[in-house]
Amino acid sequence: MLKAINKTHLRQVVRQIRRNDALTTRFQSTLVVAEHNNETLTPITLNAITAATKLGSDVSCLVAGTNCAKVLSVHAH
Numbered sequence: 001m002l003k004a005i006n007k008t009h010l011r012q013v014v015r016q017i018r019r020n021d022a023l024t025t026r027f028q029s030t031l032v033v034a035e036h037n038n039e040t041l042t043p044i045t046l047n048a049i050t051a052a053t054k055l056g057s058d059v060s061c062l063v064a065g066t067n068c069a070k071v072l073s074v075h076a077h
Contacts, residue, residue: 028055028057029057029058029059029060030052030055030057030058030059030060031059031060031061031062032045032048032049032052032059032060032061032062033062033064034061034062034063034064034071036063036065036068036071038065038066038067038068038070038071039070039071039074040070040071040074040075041063041071041074041075045061049061061075
């Protein structure tokens, strides 16, 4: 009886892990909030983007502010 309970519990745990894995897979992307001087991104932001790309998922970079179009033109890929 003890082995049957353990196998049942193990199956439940495996199902839960698979469900959790499916949920986290959906959210595996990175958002970098950019720091800039209206001309270029700061070195720390570039480091953050590099680190985010090493995670292996999609990376988005939020560049916000007024008169920051030059930042986008310099760093757009």
